[in-house]
Amino acid sequence: MAISPKYEELAMATINDNQQNEQIATVSSTSEPVTTRMRPWGTVTLLEETDRYRINRIELKPGHHISTQMHYHRSEHWIVVSGTARVLCSGQETLLMQKQSTYVPASTPHRVENPGVIPLVMIEVQNGEYLGEDDIIRFPEDQDSH
DSSP states (O other), X not given: OOXXXXXXXXXXXEEEOSSOEEEEEEEEOSSOOEEEEEETTEEEEEEEXXXXXXXXXXXEOTTOBOOOEEOSSEEEEEEEEESOEEEEETTXXXXXXXXXXXXXXXXXXXXXXXXXXXXXXXXXXXXXXXXXXXXOEEOGGGTTOO
16 A cells, blocks of 8 residues: 555554454544554555544455444444445345445454455445444354465
8 A cells, every 4th residue: 555655654563452463554644644454464644534424444454354343323424435345234245346336234243355366455334322342243154264
């Protein structure tokens, strides 16, 4: 991921969360900071956040996926910017290409995979009355996954 020259500083830290190591890069400019979380499957870059919505740029490596998960207090809208997304939402599989999108209602088990050979880049819009990390319920069938 290229970083625009307008950013003034880059700080890297490694955080050990309960199940995996994640690197966080904070890039700040004269406007707002941008935070990128590196995961084994790719990256999540926070683009904008308020108390009712969050906008992320998600990049999944080819052949990888996020864990199957669900949220009680927020819905998500995913827009494919490049690559191919295989979306599993409430047991139904959908293949999305560039410029296509899908909506994931609250309280719905979901997962996204990259079945392609190039990185999958998506914009994720989370909406809800609560966006905390403790509203992520991960399902156990993915404990040994990518």
